[in-house]
């Protein structure tokens with residue numbers, strides 16, 4: 139476990155600056171999601187922290203120690219790869235023991251630790267199997283156990299859930315959260331799934347084209363996105379211009395719809411599209427040629443709004459999110 | 465559906481029977497007949513082979529030669545394949561072409577090139593003399609050494625390829641995983657890379673050792689009178705002495721050696737199979 143600090147971390151591949159002056163400081167024991175579109179530099183950032191890529195500029199601190207010149211195998215970092223990267227010629231047990239065997243530990247210590255970690259991820263009955271004989275979710279657990287076994291100072295997870303199907307992914311998210319909270323290890327979790335980032339993390343770092351757009355708690359980043367990119371990448375947003383020319387965003391669920399004219403209505407338009415998805419219904423409303431998205435929780439079945447109908451839109455002043463200029 | 469499939473395998477079964485199994489049966493029949501002309505089934509060819517120490521010595525020499533070729537090929541091939549697969553990815557194609565050249569060279573051309581290169585007063589001889597490493601003649605041609613050199617050149621490319629293919633399949637993320645778990649490069653090599661490339665190594669050993677047992681061109685041309693091995697004896701029996709029955713018997717002994725070594729090696733190979 140450690141306090142992690144990234145200072146002006148920069149990586150270029152040829153002309154291409156893939157990670158651009160990234161500054162992050164993470165307190166001990168927190169779980170941080172790195173969220174961003176494909177190709178924005180998430181993996182590269184993680185690989186620099188792990189020691190597989192050398193940064194062109196900047197430094198990485200674990201507590202007070204700069205680790206830029208420390209080789210990967212001396213950094214004591216647990217890493218879970220997107221492909222899991224389990225050793226195919228070793229059993230579950232042997233995979234989990236691997237990292238411990240590189241350290242000066244007695245056989246008893248190793249066995250005890252392996253047993254403990256395998257129990258944590260509920261893989262006891264599979265411990266004699268080879269990775270090929272396991273399902274994706276099970277391999278995932280082994281990869282996590284192997285990384286946790288060495289009691290790493292820092293855990294790095296690179297889109298490790300994205301290969302699983304939706305149901306299993308949600309299950310694993312909850313379990314992962316539980317395991318990580320128990321082990322109290324500082325964790326970087328890369329994903330491009332915003333829901334996953336929200337569910338799992340204490341902090342979300344939103345990345346785009348190598349820079350950090352915003353960092354904050356899920357609540358902060360969702361409720362107070364700094365700019366258009368963050369607002370639209372994390373959740374859905376409608377963008378409007380106010381009279382003075384500044385732009386602001388409103389989340390779809392914060393817009394109230396009514397068929398009758400009402401005091402304080404901000405816009406009026408015609409419903410062009412209705413999607414019913416069980417818990418919510420989404421309405422697309424055309425206002426002055428702009429499509430506005432509005433979502434209603436289906437507290438009761440509402441039938442009163444129909445496609446083609448004229449509606450009035452209203453929202454509270456504090457639902458308006460002011461955006462920094464692009 | 466099943467019937468159709470069976471029908472479709474028919475032509476290949478016929479081809480196999482005519483070109484592989486039938487000749488084997490004919491050879492087998494030959495091997496139990498006497499070269500002296502007396503008719504009837506006899507074991508004399510086999511007893512001749514196993515009772516005469518000269519043939520046992522030749523068998524021994526054949527095995528030792530093949531082992532030497534295999535080991536030297538392995539020593540050359542593994543590092544080459546490793547660097548091609550894991551280090552110099554850019555140079556991979558050039559190295560591959562260089563390695564494949566012996567494949568495309570006619571066997572006789574290749575062997576005679578070695579003859580010219582290795583002979584006393586030849587290129588190697590003059591070179592070694594000019595740098596002062598030896599005086600006088602080299603004396604390597606027409607020894608087992610020359611045979612082994614020629615065979616290594618002929619067979620090691622196969623081994624490079626099988627090992628290279630196995631190494632290519634070792635995902636780099638495994639090496640990174642090993643390193644993040646605290647293993648040094650050397651330990652990563654011995655605990656991850658080497659075991660995972662073993663199927664390729666075993667296949668490579670098989671692909672070099674087994675055909676080496678039956679070669680006769682390199683031993684004859686590069687080994688001269690000292691080059692006699694089982695392969696050359698069989699060839700002599702068929703083309704020089706016309707002792708076809710004895711020749712067939714030796715060929716079957718060789719065949720048995722091939723089968724035994726192949727089974728043994730594929731047993732070992734299966735141990736490393738993770739599929």
Ligand SMILES: Nc1ncnc2c1ncn2[C@@H]1O[C@H](COP(=O)(O)OP(=O)(O)OP(=O)(O)O)[C@@H](O)[C@H]1O
Pocket residue numbers: 151156174175176177178179180181182183330
């Ligand atoms: N070794 C490399 N050499 C050159 N360019 C690279 C290299 N690795 C990554 N890149 C480039 O750097 C950029 C960022 O890559 P990176 O893998 O970090 O993205 P990512 O955010 O992890 O994307 P994804 O979500 O698709 O995994 C990409 O444009 C990629 O093409």
Ligand SMILES: [Mg+2]
Pocket residue numbers: 180181182297
């Ligand atoms: Mg990535």
